[in-house]
Amino acid sequence: MARLWRYGLLLSRQRHVADDLVQATCVRALERAGQFIEGTRMDRWLLSILHSIWLNEVRARKVRHGQGWADADQALSFDGEYAAQTHVLAAQVIRRVDALPEAQRETVFLAYVEGLSYREVADVLQVPIGTVMSRLATARAKLAEYPPLHVVSAPTSGERP
Structure with missing residues (x-):
């Protein structure tokens, strides 16, 4: 969980967003547990899920704000x-x-x-x-x-x- 949170914080630059990303990752992993391949690394699979959720969130923000392509660094601010x-x-x-x-x-x-x-x-x-x-x-x-x-x-x- 700590690794997921650190990666979520790195991507989002906001603690509360990192918390949300980890939660969404856990939910998606549970929903799609059947897609996990035995013998592979669980952490790598979870990091991939988190990355995918983050990309979807960035895309959704762009659509909601009508901005087209936007750099995540400009869209989000660091909270501390x-x-x-x-x-x-x-x-x-x-x-x-x-x-x-x-x-x-x-x-x-x-x-x-x-x-x-x-x-x-x-x-x-x-x-x-x-x-x-x-x-x-x-x-x-x-x-x-x-x-x-x-x-x-x-x-x-x-x-x-």
């Missing part, structure tokens, strides 16, 4: 800081990855945070494996353009963090 951002280095990394285009950000998350193989990422995102490799290479090149991360020294004893 992650708990992980309390650490300065983590916050810097998150901001840099967050600045990547949505497709690269999703791919980086699934490959490097969730630890999925390139093939599994391709299956979840429903893209060719070459696209996954290209997105990761482009994201790494973009992240390499940033200056080195600013390291904050730990407080000495007696100081408050």
Whole structure:
């Protein structure tokens, strides 16, 4: 569930939307339990369902607003800081990855945070494996353009963090 929620939060940028995505994913998985193939990874199947629900939601928002194609980054706003951002280095990394285009950000998350193989990422995102490799290479090149991360020294004893 935590993996689904993290992915839902990455896609939606809003905690309540991530909660709704996870709930919808669980409902759809229960409704379509017969489609699960024994011997496959349950987490990959659930991530694929969540991704599909998200894409359907983005498309529905575009139709409701009469906007045609819209970037999800522009359609949704971020509702606050992650708990992980309390650490300065983590916050810097998150901001840099967050600045990547949505497709690269999703791919980086699934490959490097969730630890999925390139093939599994391709299956979840429903893209060719070459696209996954290209997105990761482009994201790494973009992240390499940033200056080195600013390291904050730990407080000495007696100081408050």
